[in-house]
Amino acid sequence: MASAKPPVEHCKGINGLDKVVLREARGSSAEVYLYGGQVTSWKNIHGEEMLFVSSKAIFKPPKAIRGGIPICFPQFGSHGTLEEHGFARNRVWSIDTNPPPFPANSASNTFIDLILKPSDEDFKIWPHSYEFRLRVALAPGGDLMLTSRIRNTSTDGKPFSFTFAYHTYFSISDISEVRVEGLETLDYLDNLKEKERFTEQGDAITFESEVDKIYLSTPTKIAILDHEKKRTFVLRKDGLPDAVVWNPWDRKAKALADFGDDEYKHMLCVEAAAIEKPITLKPGEEWKGRQELSTVPSSYCSGQLDPQKVLQG
Ligand code: TA6
Numbered sequence: 001m002a003s004a005k006p007p008v009e010h011c012k013g014i015n016g017l018d019k020v021v022l023r024e025a026r027g028s029s030a031e032v033y034l035y036g037g038q039v040t041s042w043k044n045i046h047g048e049e050m051l052f053v054s055s056k057a058i059f060k061p062p063k064a065i066r067g068g069i070p071i072c073f074p075q076f077g078s079h080g081t082l083e084e085h086g087f088a089r090n091r092v093w094s095i096d097t098n099p100p101p102f103p104a105n106s107a108s109n110t111f112i113d114l115i116l117k118p119s120d121e122d123f124k125i126w127p128h129s130y131e132f133r134l135r136v137a138l139a140p141g142g143d144l145m146l147t148s149r150i151r152n153t154s155t156d157g158k159p160f161s162f163t164f165a166y167h168t169y170f171s172i173s174d175i176s177e178v179r180v181e182g183l184e185t186l187d188y189l190d191n192l193k194e195k196e197r198f199t200e201q202g203d204a205i206t207f208e209s210e211v212d213k214i215y216l217s218t219p220t221k222i223a224i225l226d227h228e229k230k231r232t233f234v235l236r237k238d239g240l241p242d243a244v245v246w247n248p249w250d251r252k253a254k255a256l257a258d259f260g261d262d263e264y265k266h267m268l269c270v271e272a273a274a275i276e277k278p279i280t281l282k283p284g285e286e287w288k289g290r291q292e293l294s295t296v297p298s299s300y301c302s303g304q305l306d307p308q309k310v311l312q313g
Contacts, residue, residue, distance in 0.1 A: 007110045010095075013040075014059035020095075020112045020136075028142030035061060037093040037114045037134050040068035042144045044295060050144075050233070052171040052267035056258045064089040066258040067169045067267075069146065071134070074126055074162035076244075076275045077191070082125060085167065088116055088132065096133055100149070111137035128160040129153045130281075143294040150289075152281035161280040165244060165273035166291045168235070173228035175247055175265050180205040182222040183243065189214040189276075207268070210249035216276050218243045224270055232296045237272035239289040244271035 005023055013019035018034040027045035032038065042050045053067030064070055064085070075086040096113035116132040133149040146166055152159065172178050181204050189195040191212035200215070204225075222243055224233040237243075246269040248256065253264040272291045279287050 008112060017059055018092075022110050022112060022136065022138050024110045024138040024140060024142060026140060026142065028138055030136060030138055030144055032112060032114070032136050033059075033065065034093050034095070034114065035059070036065055036070060036089040036091070037116060037132075038065055038068050038070055038089065039136055039144070039146070040065060042293070044142050049171055050293070050295065052169040052263075054259045054263055054267075056260055056263075058258045061092070062090045063258065066256070069169070070167040071148070072163070072165040072167050072271075072273070073132065073148075073150075074128075074160075074164075076163040076165045076273060079163050079275060085165075086162075087122060087125070089167075091116060091119075091122070093134070099133055099135070102135065102147075111135055128158070129155070130160070141294070143292055145290065145292045147288065147290045149286055150279075150281065151286040152283050154283050157283055159280055159282045159285075161278040163273070163275045163278050164240070164289060165271045165275070166240070166289075167244075167269060167271045168291070168293070170224055170233055170268050170270060172224070172226050172266060172268050175207045175268060177227045178207060178268060179225045179227075180222065180245060180268075180270060181225065182219050183215045183245070186218055187216045189216070205245065207247055210252055211245055211247050213245050214273070214275055215243045215245065217241050222270060224268065230298055232298065233270075234294045234296060235270060235272060236292040236294075237290065239287065240272040240274050240291065241277070242273040242275045244269065244273050244275070246271070 007023050009021040020032045022030045029043045031041035033040055040053055051068050057066040059065055070089040072085040073088040075082045093114040093116045096115035099113040114134045131151045131153050135147045137145045184203055186200050187197055189197055220237055222235045248264050253259055254261050281287055
Protein backbone atom coordinates (compact mmCIF):
# COMPACT_ATOMS: atom_id res chain seq x y z
CA MET A 1 0.00 0.00 0.00
CA ALA A 2 1.43 3.35 -1.11
CA SER A 3 2.43 5.24 2.01
CA ALA A 4 0.51 8.42 2.41
CA LYS A 5 2.82 11.38 1.79
CA PRO A 6 3.94 13.16 5.02
CA PRO A 7 2.10 16.38 5.99
CA VAL A 8 5.40 18.26 5.99
CA GLU A 9 8.06 17.15 3.50
CA HIS A 10 11.50 18.71 3.02
CA CYS A 11 12.70 18.12 -0.55
CA LYS A 12 14.45 19.69 -3.56
CA GLY A 13 12.63 21.86 -6.02
CA ILE A 14 13.57 23.57 -9.30
CA ASN A 15 17.34 23.95 -9.74
CA GLY A 16 17.81 21.90 -6.58
CA LEU A 17 16.54 24.72 -4.39
CA ASP A 18 15.30 23.54 -0.99
CA LYS A 19 11.53 23.53 -0.59
CA VAL A 20 8.94 22.31 1.86
CA VAL A 21 5.67 20.69 0.78
CA LEU A 22 2.70 20.95 3.13
CA ARG A 23 -0.17 18.47 2.67
CA GLU A 24 -3.41 18.69 4.52
CA ALA A 25 -5.35 15.49 5.23
CA ARG A 26 -8.32 16.54 3.08
CA GLY A 27 -6.13 17.07 0.04
CA SER A 28 -5.08 20.71 -0.06
CA SER A 29 -1.36 21.44 -0.34
CA ALA A 30 1.21 24.23 -0.46
CA GLU A 31 4.87 24.55 -1.45
CA VAL A 32 7.35 26.95 0.14
CA TYR A 33 10.87 27.63 -1.14
CA LEU A 34 13.50 28.52 1.42
CA TYR A 35 14.79 30.87 -1.27
CA GLY A 36 12.77 33.97 -0.56
CA GLY A 37 10.67 32.23 2.12
CA GLN A 38 8.31 32.13 -0.83
CA VAL A 39 5.09 30.16 -1.24
CA THR A 40 5.01 29.01 -4.88
CA SER A 41 1.96 26.75 -4.85
CA TRP A 42 -1.37 26.52 -3.05
CA LYS A 43 -3.78 23.85 -4.20
CA ASN A 44 -7.32 23.27 -2.98
CA ILE A 45 -8.75 19.89 -1.93
CA HIS A 46 -9.42 19.15 -5.64
CA GLY A 47 -5.74 19.69 -6.45
CA GLU A 48 -6.48 22.92 -8.40
CA GLU A 49 -3.72 25.54 -8.30
CA MET A 50 -4.82 28.88 -6.78
CA LEU A 51 -1.60 30.85 -7.27
CA PHE A 52 0.07 32.06 -10.46
CA VAL A 53 3.74 31.38 -11.17
CA SER A 54 5.08 32.57 -14.53
CA SER A 55 6.20 29.91 -16.99
CA LYS A 56 9.28 32.13 -17.34
CA ALA A 57 9.93 32.47 -13.61
CA ILE A 58 13.63 32.23 -12.75
CA PHE A 59 14.38 29.95 -9.80
CA LYS A 60 17.97 31.18 -9.39
CA PRO A 61 19.38 33.72 -6.90
CA PRO A 62 19.58 36.69 -6.96
CA LYS A 63 16.48 36.97 -9.17
CA ALA A 64 13.18 36.90 -7.27
CA ILE A 65 10.76 34.12 -8.26
CA ARG A 66 8.00 35.64 -10.46
CA GLY A 67 4.83 34.38 -8.85
CA GLY A 68 3.36 32.76 -5.76
CA ILE A 69 3.74 34.98 -2.67
CA PRO A 70 6.99 36.97 -2.65
CA ILE A 71 7.61 38.85 0.61
CA CYS A 72 8.49 42.52 0.29
CA PHE A 73 10.67 43.48 3.28
CA PRO A 74 12.14 45.77 4.65
CA GLN A 75 10.94 47.96 1.75
CA PHE A 76 7.90 47.86 -0.52
CA GLY A 77 8.53 48.81 -4.13
CA SER A 78 10.74 51.86 -4.52
CA HIS A 79 9.56 53.37 -1.23
CA GLY A 80 13.14 53.79 0.03
CA THR A 81 16.81 53.46 -0.92
CA LEU A 82 17.04 49.66 -1.10
CA GLU A 83 16.50 47.47 -4.18
CA GLU A 84 12.88 47.17 -5.44
CA HIS A 85 10.77 45.38 -2.81
CA GLY A 86 13.70 45.01 -0.39
CA PHE A 87 15.89 41.89 -0.05
CA ALA A 88 13.90 39.27 1.86
CA ARG A 89 12.59 37.79 -1.41
CA ASN A 90 16.10 37.00 -2.65
CA ARG A 91 17.62 35.65 0.52
CA VAL A 92 17.79 31.99 1.57
CA TRP A 93 15.72 31.51 4.73
CA SER A 94 16.26 28.79 7.34
CA ILE A 95 13.90 26.36 9.02
CA ASP A 96 13.01 27.81 12.43
CA THR A 97 13.47 24.87 14.78
CA ASN A 98 12.58 26.79 17.92
CA PRO A 99 9.80 29.30 17.17
CA PRO A 100 8.24 31.20 20.06
CA PRO A 101 4.81 29.75 20.91
CA PHE A 102 1.88 30.54 18.66
CA PRO A 103 -1.51 31.51 20.03
CA ALA A 104 -3.31 28.26 20.99
CA ASN A 105 -6.21 28.93 18.63
CA SER A 106 -4.05 28.88 15.48
CA ALA A 107 -6.13 26.09 13.99
CA SER A 108 -3.57 24.17 11.96
CA ASN A 109 -1.20 21.34 12.47
CA THR A 110 0.14 21.46 8.94
CA PHE A 111 2.69 24.24 8.97
CA ILE A 112 6.31 25.19 8.59
CA ASP A 113 8.25 27.87 10.44
CA LEU A 114 10.99 29.78 8.62
CA ILE A 115 13.38 32.42 9.90
CA LEU A 116 15.45 35.18 8.32
CA LYS A 117 18.21 37.06 10.11
CA PRO A 118 20.54 39.70 8.64
CA SER A 119 23.84 38.55 7.12
CA ASP A 120 26.95 40.76 7.36
CA GLU A 121 26.24 41.78 3.76
CA ASP A 122 22.66 42.75 4.66
CA PHE A 123 23.93 44.74 7.61
CA LYS A 124 26.00 46.90 5.24
CA ILE A 125 22.88 47.91 3.26
CA TRP A 126 20.37 47.88 6.12
CA PRO A 127 22.24 48.19 9.45
CA HIS A 128 19.58 46.73 11.73
CA SER A 129 19.35 43.55 13.84
CA TYR A 130 16.11 41.68 13.47
CA GLU A 131 14.55 38.25 13.48
CA PHE A 132 11.86 37.65 10.87
CA ARG A 133 9.82 34.56 11.65
CA LEU A 134 7.34 33.33 9.05
CA ARG A 135 4.78 30.58 9.64
CA VAL A 136 3.07 29.13 6.56
CA ALA A 137 0.08 27.01 7.54
CA LEU A 138 -2.74 25.09 5.88
CA ALA A 139 -6.05 24.90 7.71
CA PRO A 140 -8.17 21.73 7.62
CA GLY A 141 -10.45 23.30 4.97
CA GLY A 142 -7.46 24.28 2.83
CA ASP A 143 -7.18 27.97 3.79
CA LEU A 144 -3.61 29.26 3.51
CA MET A 145 -2.33 31.36 6.41
CA LEU A 146 0.91 33.36 6.49
CA THR A 147 1.97 34.92 9.77
CA SER A 148 5.05 37.15 9.95
CA ARG A 149 6.60 38.13 13.28
CA ILE A 150 9.42 40.67 13.03
CA ARG A 151 11.40 41.53 16.13
CA ASN A 152 13.97 44.29 16.64
CA THR A 153 16.85 42.44 18.29
CA SER A 154 19.35 45.29 18.27
CA THR A 155 21.32 45.88 21.44
CA ASP A 156 22.35 49.40 20.42
CA GLY A 157 19.03 50.94 21.39
CA LYS A 158 18.27 51.84 17.77
CA PRO A 159 14.69 51.56 16.47
CA PHE A 160 14.12 50.70 12.81
CA SER A 161 11.26 51.25 10.35
CA PHE A 162 10.14 49.16 7.42
CA THR A 163 7.36 48.73 4.87
CA PHE A 164 5.96 45.33 3.97
CA ALA A 165 3.77 43.34 1.57
CA TYR A 166 2.65 39.80 0.84
CA HIS A 167 2.95 40.23 -2.96
CA THR A 168 0.37 37.54 -3.77
CA TYR A 169 -0.11 36.47 -7.41
CA PHE A 170 -3.61 34.96 -7.75
CA SER A 171 -4.30 32.59 -10.65
CA ILE A 172 -7.43 33.74 -12.48
CA SER A 173 -9.31 32.67 -15.59
CA ASP A 174 -9.48 35.98 -17.44
CA ILE A 175 -8.46 39.41 -16.13
CA SER A 176 -11.25 41.14 -18.05
CA GLU A 177 -13.80 38.98 -16.22
CA VAL A 178 -12.50 39.53 -12.69
CA ARG A 179 -13.82 41.99 -10.07
CA VAL A 180 -12.26 43.08 -6.79
CA GLU A 181 -14.69 43.99 -4.00
CA GLY A 182 -13.92 45.77 -0.73
CA LEU A 183 -11.80 48.68 -2.04
CA GLU A 184 -14.60 50.87 -3.37
CA THR A 185 -14.47 54.64 -2.56
CA LEU A 186 -11.07 54.27 -0.83
CA ASP A 187 -8.11 56.58 -1.37
CA TYR A 188 -5.16 55.15 -3.27
CA LEU A 189 -1.71 56.15 -4.49
CA ASP A 190 -1.38 55.60 -8.23
CA ASN A 191 2.05 54.16 -9.02
CA LEU A 192 1.47 55.02 -12.68
CA LYS A 193 1.03 58.70 -11.80
CA GLU A 194 4.00 59.41 -9.52
CA LYS A 195 2.11 58.00 -6.53
CA GLU A 196 -0.47 60.81 -6.76
CA ARG A 197 -3.43 60.32 -4.40
CA PHE A 198 -6.91 59.67 -5.80
CA THR A 199 -10.24 58.33 -4.50
CA GLU A 200 -11.62 55.11 -6.04
CA GLN A 201 -14.93 55.47 -7.86
CA GLY A 202 -17.62 52.93 -8.60
CA ASP A 203 -18.71 49.83 -6.86
CA ALA A 204 -16.11 47.24 -7.82
CA ILE A 205 -12.71 47.28 -9.49
CA THR A 206 -12.57 45.76 -12.96
CA PHE A 207 -9.63 45.64 -15.37
CA GLU A 208 -9.15 46.93 -18.90
CA SER A 209 -5.57 48.31 -18.72
CA GLU A 210 -2.40 48.34 -16.56
CA VAL A 211 -3.19 48.89 -12.88
CA ASP A 212 -0.68 49.64 -10.11
CA LYS A 213 -2.45 51.14 -7.10
CA ILE A 214 -1.81 51.22 -3.36
CA TYR A 215 -5.16 51.38 -1.53
CA LEU A 216 -4.90 53.02 1.87
CA SER A 217 -6.51 51.92 5.15
CA THR A 218 -8.62 49.21 3.59
CA PRO A 219 -11.12 46.87 5.29
CA THR A 220 -9.60 43.66 6.65
CA LYS A 221 -11.39 41.59 4.02
CA ILE A 222 -11.11 41.84 0.23
CA ALA A 223 -12.89 39.60 -2.30
CA ILE A 224 -11.59 38.68 -5.77
CA LEU A 225 -14.40 37.32 -7.91
CA ASP A 226 -13.53 35.05 -10.82
CA HIS A 227 -16.80 34.64 -12.70
CA GLU A 228 -15.54 32.06 -15.16
CA LYS A 229 -14.17 29.77 -12.45
CA LYS A 230 -17.23 30.52 -10.22
CA ARG A 231 -14.68 31.12 -7.50
CA THR A 232 -14.24 33.96 -5.03
CA PHE A 233 -10.91 34.41 -3.28
CA VAL A 234 -11.28 35.97 0.14
CA LEU A 235 -8.20 37.71 1.53
CA ARG A 236 -8.31 38.43 5.26
CA LYS A 237 -5.52 40.47 6.75
CA ASP A 238 -4.35 41.63 10.16
CA GLY A 239 -1.71 44.27 10.97
CA LEU A 240 -1.55 45.20 7.26
CA PRO A 241 -3.68 48.33 6.70
CA ASP A 242 -3.02 48.80 2.97
CA ALA A 243 -3.60 46.72 -0.17
CA VAL A 244 -1.83 46.87 -3.53
CA VAL A 245 -3.57 45.89 -6.76
CA TRP A 246 -1.33 45.17 -9.75
CA ASN A 247 -1.70 43.90 -13.28
CA PRO A 248 1.09 44.80 -15.76
CA TRP A 249 -1.18 44.40 -18.84
CA ASP A 250 0.36 43.80 -22.28
CA ARG A 251 3.13 46.41 -22.68
CA LYS A 252 4.70 45.91 -19.21
CA ALA A 253 4.27 42.13 -19.61
CA LYS A 254 6.41 42.23 -22.76
CA ALA A 255 9.02 44.28 -20.90
CA LEU A 256 9.39 41.71 -18.09
CA ALA A 257 11.95 39.03 -19.07
CA ASP A 258 10.62 36.52 -16.54
CA PHE A 259 6.97 36.94 -17.54
CA GLY A 260 5.11 35.60 -20.60
CA ASP A 261 3.64 38.16 -23.00
CA ASP A 262 0.05 36.94 -22.49
CA GLU A 263 0.33 35.82 -18.90
CA TYR A 264 -1.14 39.13 -17.63
CA LYS A 265 -4.53 37.70 -18.68
CA HIS A 266 -4.31 34.94 -16.05
CA MET A 267 -2.88 36.66 -12.96
CA LEU A 268 -3.79 39.44 -10.57
CA CYS A 269 -1.75 40.65 -7.63
CA VAL A 270 -3.71 41.73 -4.57
CA GLU A 271 -1.22 42.39 -1.82
CA ALA A 272 -1.85 42.82 1.90
CA ALA A 273 0.62 45.55 2.84
CA ALA A 274 1.86 48.19 5.26
CA ILE A 275 3.19 51.02 3.12
CA GLU A 276 1.65 54.44 3.85
CA LYS A 277 2.71 54.40 7.50
CA PRO A 278 6.02 52.51 7.91
CA ILE A 279 6.17 50.16 10.92
CA THR A 280 8.67 51.32 13.55
CA LEU A 281 10.04 48.90 16.15
CA LYS A 282 12.10 49.84 19.18
CA PRO A 283 14.59 47.24 20.47
CA GLY A 284 12.71 44.24 21.89
CA GLU A 285 9.48 45.14 20.13
CA GLU A 286 7.76 42.72 17.73
CA TRP A 287 5.30 43.32 14.87
CA LYS A 288 2.88 40.72 13.51
CA GLY A 289 1.34 40.75 10.06
CA ARG A 290 -1.05 38.00 9.05
CA GLN A 291 -2.79 37.07 5.80
CA GLU A 292 -5.35 34.32 5.36
CA LEU A 293 -6.45 33.20 1.91
CA SER A 294 -9.58 31.14 1.31
CA THR A 295 -11.96 30.48 -1.55
CA VAL A 296 -15.73 30.30 -1.71
CA PRO A 297 -17.14 28.31 -4.66
CA SER A 298 -19.35 30.86 -6.34
CA SER A 299 -19.43 34.32 -7.87
CA TYR A 300 -21.71 37.31 -8.13
CA CYS A 301 -23.40 36.42 -11.40
CA SER A 302 -24.31 32.97 -10.06
CA GLY A 303 -26.62 34.85 -7.74
CA GLN A 304 -25.85 32.23 -5.16
CA LEU A 305 -23.61 34.42 -3.05
CA ASP A 306 -23.47 38.19 -2.85
CA PRO A 307 -19.80 39.16 -2.27
CA GLN A 308 -20.97 41.85 0.14
CA LYS A 309 -22.17 38.94 2.31
CA VAL A 310 -18.62 37.45 1.99
CA LEU A 311 -17.08 40.79 2.99
CA GLN A 312 -19.52 41.34 5.88
CA GLY A 313 -19.72 37.62 6.93
O1 TA6 B 1 3.27 45.44 -6.37
C1 TA6 B 1 3.21 46.14 -7.55
C2 TA6 B 1 4.63 46.45 -8.01
O2 TA6 B 1 5.28 47.27 -7.09
C3 TA6 B 1 4.61 47.05 -9.42
O3 TA6 B 1 5.01 48.39 -9.41
C4 TA6 B 1 5.55 46.16 -10.23
O4 TA6 B 1 6.82 46.65 -10.28
C5 TA6 B 1 5.47 44.86 -9.44
O5 TA6 B 1 5.40 45.24 -8.11
C6 TA6 B 1 6.52 43.84 -9.70
O6 TA6 B 1 7.72 44.22 -9.18
P1 TA6 B 1 9.01 43.30 -9.47
O7 TA6 B 1 10.13 43.99 -8.78
O8 TA6 B 1 8.71 41.94 -8.91
O9 TA6 B 1 9.16 43.24 -10.98
